[in-house]
Amino acid sequence: MSREITFGNYLQDKGLKGTQQRDEVADLFLKADRHFSVEELYRRVQKSDPRIGFSTVYRTLKLLVEAGLATERQFGDGFTRFEPVHREEHHDHLICIKCGKIVEFKDDRIEELQNGVAGKHNFRVTDHKLELYGYCNRCE
Amino acid sequence: MSREITFGNYLQDKGLKGTQQRDEVADLFLKADRHFSVEELYRRVQKSDPRIGFSTVYRTLKLLVEAGLATERQFGDGFTRFEPVHREEHHDHLICIKCGKIVEFKDDRIEELQNGVAGKHNFRVTDHKLELYGYCNRCE
């Protein structure tokens, strides 16, 4: 009986209104399927509709997070970044500290070991973050 | 011929001055051997010497990072946290999202797998961050 999770459905379920701005921001964000700082997404949004404001991009991104369609991350450069959630699977990041390139990866064995560690400390893990910082082959 | 890495030696090598304030801040920080937000360390410093300012705590913490005696971390609560570096070994964190408890752990097998992943993507990893978020047994 559960509906598909879409931004539109989320808004409706919460009694929030669907607006042209929200749709545009969400579309651009979700279809690009990569990491965005608010600034980056704002610039992209501006190109397709210059009348959409910074606040709206911010607010929409937060709604997407609430809806479970985006996650918020800090890579330590002072800017919060958002990324679309791929419903299938979790992933982690390799970050080049020179050029900023971000590569996603996934390793089931690492996740297993993580659960083992958490168990040893009597934690129930609900989320995790693994980031590897270094130099990509171009910057090396 | 390399000298021991101490804060005093670092300052001297860089032509910086050793001051009472720096010593106090560094001492309290290093000997406490736990995570601090700047605010937290500032409060502790205030108790032993109320005339030491916020900026000095900030600046000293940054110097400690430069000296390799502290690392800077973001746990996503909006405050930068600093922790003394234990020269022996790297460690990761288990964080309770209810009470804020932070447990350190280390798992060599995870580190090995990380290096494997990085290699596959032609990255040379210089640092990494692994954080497991969840509920500790008390908050569960």
Add this chain to the structure above:
DNA sequence: GTTGATTTTGAATTTCATTTTCACTATAAT
């Protein structure tokens, strides 16, 4: 131990990403 060039201090100010405000507009249920 005094000097004096230079660095550090700390209160206050500034910065800057993010959040909030508020007058106005758009949405959607009736």
Add this chain to the structure above:
DNA sequence: ATTATAGTGAAAATGAAATTCAAAATCAAC
């Protein structure tokens, strides 16, 4: 269409972090 409610965007506010600057402290050379 009306109306109650929520959303918008420009501007202002917020708050953690960085910076400024006059006064104070440090330290190498005397």
